Every structure is written in structure tokens, then in C-alpha cells.
Amino acid sequence: MACLPVPYPDELLYSVIARYSVYAGITSPKQLLDEVFQNRKIIASVAFQGHLSQISAHYQGNADLTPNKLLQGHTLFPLYSPFVHPNIAAQAKHELLTDCRHSAEVQLGKAASKVKSPHYLRYCPLCVGAQVKQYGEAFWARRWQLPGLSVCAEHGMYLIRTPVLISEVHRHQFIALSPHVLLHSSALRTTKKIALLAAYAQQLLNLPERRIHSLQWSCFYYQLAKQLGFVRGKRVEHNLIANLVLGYWGVHTLASFSLNINRADENNWLRCLFRKHRKSFSYLQHLVVWQAFYEQQLELAKILFEVSQLPQSHYDDVPAHIEPVIVDQIRRTEWQHVVAKFGVKGARSQGFAGLYIWLYRHDKQWLMQFNQGSVRPSIAKISKVDWPSRDKKYVKQLILLMNKVETQLYSGRHTVTWLVTHANIPLSQIKHLEKLPLCKLFFEKYCESIEEYQCRRIALACIDFLKKHEQLKAWRIERVAGLSKERTRPIVSQLLGYAVKYEAS
Ligand SMILES: [Zn+2]
Incomplete structure (x- = not known):
């Protein structure tokens, strides 16, 4: 039985075994594996050290160091388990706890994730100082090895x-955090937002285990979008969400997490997160979005608990969750101010989406009432067209046309369409007839009914005959006028009758 040291809080199991090798003066990796696992093929893993029941056995029944507690407290398993399918998490857990080969890196999505794991072990010099002061030695902390984040949450x-490379080459080696791996470079301070993100990641490492189905995640994100006013009808407004997340983090910070958002890509990760979940997402993708929405008010434990309670059904069926009202007069005043400046819609697109969301979540009734009262009256369309002069111009064209065609036997019936097209006026202008009073008057006076059209043709045919001193015969007039007995309207026949009789007398 090897006398393994008890893990320090947040210490990686990898580090515990490395410390043991230092204590026991073991320099051969194979000898170390023999002593701890009685198996020389065991692989050293920073993120997911397996064979936990064997490691736990060295502690001889210590209730604080059961295989499950080692998994939750001293590996990166808690960073992954809530975000993968419960069956996958259970399978990976089973493999890590028992004495068998495991494929946790692949199963939990670490290997394929968009968010890359560090290639070298990292440390925080301030934490190391504190460790030495408190425990008399330094050790590898979990919170320094998070994928995508290279910031110490504590400091x-x-x-x-x-220089400690996490690679296949050293797969059987456990390397301790000893002075020779520490580099003498001074640490730089990160931004408040990134430090907060690291703090949330650290919280996540220490939360109780939750089993969450992908349908519950889909449901959660749909509800979240709905609560924050990013759902119109049934459609999620992905662009507004992207505005908010990009606006909060900025392009460069997102790129530093390997979480760029390509707006042109219909399947960028942010859009996929707010759609039905077909694959799992990294802890960092979830946290980046939640922090952009909730900032300092993010309650991870509450979110994970609530999501785990959601029905595993399609998200459309789930009623929206209602938050208690919080009155924040400063935020209300700020919103009133920006709405006065940009309008409701403008304020949301001018960088105040975060404020809108906060109010929507915490003070919805007031927000809705205020917004409704602030809808800008739509400014009356200022007419750029000089309709009176256009009216005069068109009516002149129509009069010229009428002078020309009034005495032409073969022009078509004078309808509005016929006159407009023959006067070279765009047909679309007829729609604005109420703005063209002169034209309107013209049409009332000169447009022909079928009877009027036939009468005009009869009259013109008669005039033609009379000019040539020919005798007026009803059948001849009808033929010249292009009319037939069947088509001629009664009043037109009457006129024809008069004309013939008049000429005969
Ligand atoms: Zn630190």
C-alpha cells in the first residue's frame, strides 16, 4: 500500500500522485505506476485521472476520499458532466471509477471541442506563494488547467x-510542481470580465453533480431567449443575441477563447446553442453566453438545478418562467434616457441591449408600459413630389392627345388606361388620382362608356359619308364604324336610325 498524500483542496489527482513520487523518492515512472496502481500501463491524465477505486483504496476507507469524491473534487469531470448526455456522463464516470481503460477525453467531448485544452501545465505565481505559505509546498490546482481560459480565478x-508538456510522450509520467518548473516571469492582470468568467468556471467545478438531457438544454435556451425578449412569434432573433454577446465580450476576447462568432455562418456555435441541441457544448460556451446575459447576477447553481428540473420535452410546450420583480431606479432612469435619445428599437441596437434585458428579466411590467408609451409617433410622410405641377403637366398631355384622337374613327375606346398610356403618362400614376384633381376631372369628362364609344364611331362614320356626299345607309355606316346589329347598343341603334332618317328627309 503506497502512502499517498491527502489531496489539498482543488488539487488535481495527477498532482497528488506526483507529490507522492517526490516524497517516496521514486524517480522511475514505471516504479511509481507499480506502487500506486500495480499496473505499468496506466496513463497519467491531468484532466481525468482514472482508476479511482484503486487510488481511493490507498486511503483505506477515508469517507472524504471515496472514488466519487476524488472524481468530483480532484479532476475536471464536473466541468463536462452537466453538458453532455446523462448516459455518456454515466458511462465515462463508470470507466473512471473502476479499474478499466477509459475514453473520457473522447466521450466527454474534450478532445473534439472547439475550446482547446492547454498543451502545457500552467500556474498562478500568487497562488503558488499562498500554497507554500499555507501548506509548505506547491501543487497543481485544477483551476489553472481549464480549457480556453488562462486566468487564475482567485487572483x-x-x-x-x-515547460511541462501534456502529451503522449509523457503519458506514464506524473510531474510535480517543483521549483524547477516555475518560471520567473511576472503575471499580468486580466480584465474584470475575464476574471469574473474564471470565477464562474471555478464555481462550476465545485457544484453538485447534475444530469441534464440535451432536450432540457434546448428548452432552457429557448426559454432564456424568450424571457429576454429575443423571440418573435416562434422565431429566435439570433442576430440580436449575437449583438449582445459580441457587444459584451468584443471580438478579440471571444477569439482568445476560440469562440469567434461568424455572423455570416448560419451554423455558428451561438446560433446552434439557441437551436435544438444536436451536440453538446463546452462549459465555456455556456458560461460566455450566461455571463453576457446576467453579468454579476449569474447564479450557476440555480441555473443547473432549474435546467435539471425542466421536462424532457420539446421547448415549445414549456411555459415561460417568471422572475420576481426588482425595482432599480437607476436602471429605469438610464433606460428612459436612452429611449428618449434613440427610441426603444434604436436603444437596443445602440449598445443598450444589456440594460433592456436586465429590465426585461427583473422589471418587465414597468418596461413594457414605459416602452408602449414611448413609441415614437410615426412622422407624417413628407411629400417630396410636387403633385400640383405634375397634375398640370399630365392634363396638358391628355388634352393634346384628346385633340388628336377625338376625330379619329379607329382609335380605341377612351378608357382611363387607354388615355394614360397614349398620353405617355406612367400607368402607376393612376393610383394617385386623388392628388391629380385636374386629371381626375378630365377622365370624368372624356372617358367613354361603351355606348358613347359606339355613338362616336357612328357619328364619325356619318361625317365621313357626308364629306364624300355619299348616301347614308344603316348597314354601310355600321360596317364602317365596325359595329354589328348584335353588338350595337339600343341607344346607338336609335342614333343611327335618326341619322339615316334625317339624311333621307
Ligand atoms: Zn492565483
Whole structure:
């Protein structure tokens, strides 16, 4: 039985075994594996050290160091388990706890994730100082090895990369955090937002285990979008969500997490997160979005608990969750101010979406009432067209046309369409007839009914005959006028009858 040291809070199991090798003076990796696992093929893993029941056995029944507690408290398993399918998490857990080969890195999505795991072990010099002061030695902390984040949550400092490469080459080696791996570079302070993100990640490491189905995640994100006013009808407004997340983090910070958002890509990760979940997402993708929405008010434990309670059904069926009202007069005043400046819609697109969301979540009734009262009256369309002069111009064209066609036997019936097209006026202008009073008057006076059209043709045919001193015969007039007995309207026949009789007398 090897006398393994008891893990320090947040210490990686990898580090515990490495410390043991230092204590026991073991320099051969194979000898170390023999002593701890009685198996020389065991692989050293920073993120997911397996064979936990064997490691736990060295502690001889210590209730604080059961295989499950080692998994939850001293590996990165808690960073992954809530975000993968419960069956996958259970399978990976089973493999890590028992004495068998495991494929946790693949199963939990670490290997394929968009958010990359560090290649070298890292440390925070301030934490190391505190460890030495408190425990008399330094050790590898979990919170320094998070994928995508290279910031210490405790101190808000960028982590320093050591020369210890996490690779296949050293797969059987456990390397301790000893003075020779520490580099003498000074740490730099990160931004408040990134430090807060690291703090949330650290919280996540220490939360109780939750089993969450992908349908519950889909449901949660739909509800979230709905609560924050990013759903119109049934459609999620992905662009507004992207505005908010990009606006909060900025392009460069997102790129530093390997979480760029390509708006042109219909399937960018942010859009996929707010759609039905077909694959799992990294802890960092979830946290980045939640922090952009909730900022300092993010309650991770509450979110994970609530999501785990959601029905595993399609998100459309789930009623929206209602938050208690919080009155924040400063935020209300700020919103009133920006709405006065940009209008409701403008304020949301001018960088105040976060404020809108906060109010929507905490003070919805007031927000809705205020917004409704602030709808800008739509400004009356200022007419750029000089309709009176256009009216005069068109009516002149129509009069010229009428002078020309009034005495032409073969022009078509004078309808509005016929006159407009023959006067070279765009047909679309007829729609604005109420703005063209002169034209309107013209049409009332000169447009022909079928009877009027036939009468005009009869009259013109008669005039034609009379000019040539020919005798007026009803059948001849009808033929010249292009009319037939069947088509001629009664009043027109009457006129024809008069004309013939008049000429005969
Ligand atoms: Zn630190």
C-alpha cells in the first residue's frame, strides 16, 4: 500500500500522485505506476485521472476520499458532466471509477471541442506563494488547467505556462510542481470580465453533480431567449443575441477563447446553442453566453438545478418562467434616457441591449408600459413630389392627345388606361388620382362608356359619308364604324336610325 498524500483542496489527482513520487523518492515512472496502481500501463491524465477505486483504496476507507469524491473534487469531470448526455456522463464516470481503460477525453467531448485544452501545465505565481505559505509546498490546482481560459480565478491574473508538456510522450509520467518548473516571469492582470468568467468556471467545478438531457438544454435556451425578449412569434432573433454577446465580450476576447462568432455562418456555435441541441457544448460556451446575459447576477447553481428540473420535452410546450420583480431606479432612469435619445428599437441596437434585458428579466411590467408609451409617433410622410405641377403637366398631355384622337374613327375606346398610356403618362400614376384633381376631372369628362364609344364611331362614320356626299345607309355606316346589329347598343341603334332618317328627309 503506497502512502499517498491527502489531496489539498482543488488539487488535481495527477498532482497528488506526483507529490507522492517526490516524497517516496521514486524517480522511475514505471516504479511509481507499480506502487500506486500495480499496473505499468496506466496513463497519467491531468484532466481525468482514472482508476479511482484503486487510488481511493490507498486511503483505506477515508469517507472524504471515496472514488466519487476524488472524481468530483480532484479532476475536471464536473466541468463536462452537466453538458453532455446523462448516459455518456454515466458511462465515462463508470470507466473512471473502476479499474478499466477509459475514453473520457473522447466521450466527454474534450478532445473534439472547439475550446482547446492547454498543451502545457500552467500556474498562478500568487497562488503558488499562498500554497507554500499555507501548506509548505506547491501543487497543481485544477483551476489553472481549464480549457480556453488562462486566468487564475482567485487572483484575476494571467496564468504562466510551465515547460511541462501534456502529451503522449509523457503519458506514464506524473510531474510535480517543483521549483524547477516555475518560471520567473511576472503575471499580468486580466480584465474584470475575464476574471469574473474564471470565477464562474471555478464555481462550476465545485457544484453538485447534475444530469441534464440535451432536450432540457434546448428548452432552457429557448426559454432564456424568450424571457429576454429575443423571440418573435416562434422565431429566435439570433442576430440580436449575437449583438449582445459580441457587444459584451468584443471580438478579440471571444477569439482568445476560440469562440469567434461568424455572423455570416448560419451554423455558428451561438446560433446552434439557441437551436435544438444536436451536440453538446463546452462549459465555456455556456458560461460566455450566461455571463453576457446576467453579468454579476449569474447564479450557476440555480441555473443547473432549474435546467435539471425542466421536462424532457420539446421547448415549445414549456411555459415561460417568471422572475420576481426588482425595482432599480437607476436602471429605469438610464433606460428612459436612452429611449428618449434613440427610441426603444434604436436603444437596443445602440449598445443598450444589456440594460433592456436586465429590465426585461427583473422589471418587465414597468418596461413594457414605459416602452408602449414611448413609441415614437410615426412622422407624417413628407411629400417630396410636387403633385400640383405634375397634375398640370399630365392634363396638358391628355388634352393634346384628346385633340388628336377625338376625330379619329379607329382609335380605341377612351378608357382611363387607354388615355394614360397614349398620353405617355406612367400607368402607376393612376393610383394617385386623388392628388391629380385636374386629371381626375378630365377622365370624368372624356372617358367613354361603351355606348358613347359606339355613338362616336357612328357619328364619325356619318361625317365621313357626308364629306364624300355619299348616301347614308344603316348597314354601310355600321360596317364602317365596325359595329354589328348584335353588338350595337339600343341607344346607338336609335342614333343611327335618326341619322339615316334625317339624311333621307
Ligand atoms: Zn492565483
